[in-house]
Amino acid sequence: MRPRLSLILPFLMLPVLASCSPSESAPTPLDPGALKAVVQKPGINRDKLARAVDALFTAPDSAETRALVVLHKGRIVAERYAPGYHENTRFVSWSMAKSVTGVLIGLLVSDGRLRLDESVPVPAWQRPGDPRGEITLRQLLQMRSGLRHDETTSPPYDADTVRMLFLDGRDNMASYAEAQPLEAEPGRKYEYSTATSVILADIAARTLTDSVDPNVRRQVVSDYLRARLFEPVGMRSMLPEFDAAGTMVGGSLIHGTARDWARFGEFLRNGGAVKGAQIIPRAWIEFMVSSSPRNRGYGAQIWINKPQPYGHEVLFPGRAPASLFSCVGHLGQYVMVSPVQELVVVRLGKTEDEARAPLVGRLADIVNLFPRT
Numbered sequence: 001m002r003p004r005l006s007l008i009l010p011f012l013m014l015p016v017l018a019s020c021s022p023s024e025s026a027p028t029p030l031d032p033g034a035l036k037a038v039v040q041k042p043g044i045n046r047d048k049l050a051r052a053v054d055a056l057f058t059a060p061d062s063a064e065t066r067a068l069v070v071l072h073k074g075r076i077v078a079e080r081y082a083p084g085y086h087e088n089t090r091f092v093s094w095s096m097a098k099s100v101t102g103v104l105i106g107l108l109v110s111d112g113r114l115r116l117d118e119s120v121p122v123p124a125w126q127r128p129g130d131p132r133g134e135i136t137l138r139q140l141l142q143m144r145s146g147l148r149h150d151e152t153t154s155p156p157y158d159a160d161t162v163r164m165l166f167l168d169g170r171d172n173m174a175s176y177a178e179a180q181p182l183e184a185e186p187g188r189k190y191e192y193s194t195a196t197s198v199i200l201a202d203i204a205a206r207t208l209t210d211s212v213d214p215n216v217r218r219q220v221v222s223d224y225l226r227a228r229l230f231e232p233v234g235m236r237s238m239l240p241e242f243d244a245a246g247t248m249v250g251g252s253l254i255h256g257t258a259r260d261w262a263r264f265g266e267f268l269r270n271g272g273a274v275k276g277a278q279i280i281p282r283a284w285i286e287f288m289v290s291s292s293p294r295n296r297g298y299g300a301q302i303w304i305n306k307p308q309p310y311g312h313e314v315l316f317p318g319r320a321p322a323s324l325f326s327c328v329g330h331l332g333q334y335v336m337v338s339p340v341q342e343l344v345v346v347r348l349g350k351t352e353d354e355a356r357a358p359l360v361g362r363l364a365d366i367v368n369l370f371p372r373t
Contacts, residue, residue: 090237094252108208
C-alpha cells in the first residue's frame with residue numbers, strides 16, 4: 001500500500017526548515033552609516049570590513065574607539081570617527097611617540113652624528129668609573145640599558161614614569177631619567193621604559209645643539225623633525241611636547257591626526273621611503289622592526305608581532321603575520337603595519353589595560369580580512 005503524499009511532505013520539508021534555523025539566519029542589516037565608513041571598492045569584501053570596523057565603535061567590549069583609519073596599498077579604504085572627533089582632530093600618541101623618537105635617532109645616525117655601538121653622549125655618565133658610560137645607543141633603543149626603572153607600580157605615583165612625567169621629574173625629565181643607577185649590566189636585561197625614550201630625545205637635542213637654553217633646544221629639535229621627517233612624509237599636523245628644560249617628551253607626548261599617524265605607518269611600511277624618495281636608510285627601519293636580543297617581541301622603539309617573554313602579549317602572535325609590527329600607546333593607541341599585506345591600521349581611543357584583550361582581538365579581525373601578497 002502506497003503511503004499518502006500528504007503524510008510524506010512534512011518529512012521532505014525538514015531539511016529545508018533546518019537550513020533556516022536561527023543559528024544560521026541572515027546577518028543583521030548593517031547601519032548605512034557604518035557602511036559609509038568603507039570605500040566602494042576596498043579590495044576585499046566591503047560588508048565584512050564595514051562590520052569589523054563597526055564593532056570597534058559599537059561593541060561594548062571595544063571600549064571607546066575615537067578614530068580608525070585603514071590603508072591598503074597606500075589608499076584609505078576605511079575611515080571612521082566617534083562623535084566629537086574628525087579628520088582634523090589631533091590625537092595624543094602616548095607611547096607611539098617612542099617610534100617617532102626611534103626614527104629621529106635613525107636620522108642622526110644616518111647623518112653620521114651618532115653611532116649605534118658607541119657609548120652615548122650623556123655627561124652624567126662620563127665620570128671616571130661610572131659603569132653607565134658603557135651604555136650604547138643600540139641598548140637604549142632596544143630597552144636594555146640596565147638602568148633601574150619602574151614603568152608601572154602600585155600606588156601609581158611611585159612609578160618612575162609618573163614621577164618623571166608629572167611629579168618631581170617633570171621640569172627636567174632627562175635629568176631624572178639619567179640619574180637612575182644601573183640594576184643590571186648594560187645589554188643583559190630587557191625592561192620597557194618611557195624614561196629611556198626621554199634619554200634618547202635628550203641625546204638628539206645635545207647632538208643638534210650645544211646650547212642648554214630650553215628655547216634653543218626646543219626649536220632645533222622641532223625644526224629638524226619638521227624638515228627631515230614630518231614635511232617629507234606629509235605629517236603636517238604633528239606637534240611634539242617639550243618639558244621646561246627643552247627636552248622633547250619622546251616617550252609619550254606627540255600629537256597628530258589619525259591620517260598623519262597613518263602616513264607614519266605607511267612611511268614605515270615602505271622602509272622609510274615616500275613616493276620612491278628614501279627619507280631614511282631602509283636598513284634603519286629594518287633594524288627597528290627586527291627582534292632585539294632580550295625580547296623577540298620588541299625591536300627598537302617599536303613592537304613586533306611575536307610572543308612576549310613573560311606572556312603578557314601586546315599584539316596577537318599566531319593570528320597575523322609575524323612580520324607585523326606596531327607603534328603602541330597607553331589606552332589603546334595603535335599604528336599597526338603588516339608589510340606582507342600592504343596594510344596599515346590606525347586605532348586611536350581610550351581603553352583601559354584590563355579591557356585591552358577584546359580590543360586587540362577586534363583589530364586582529366580587521367587585519368585578517370586582508371590577503372597576504
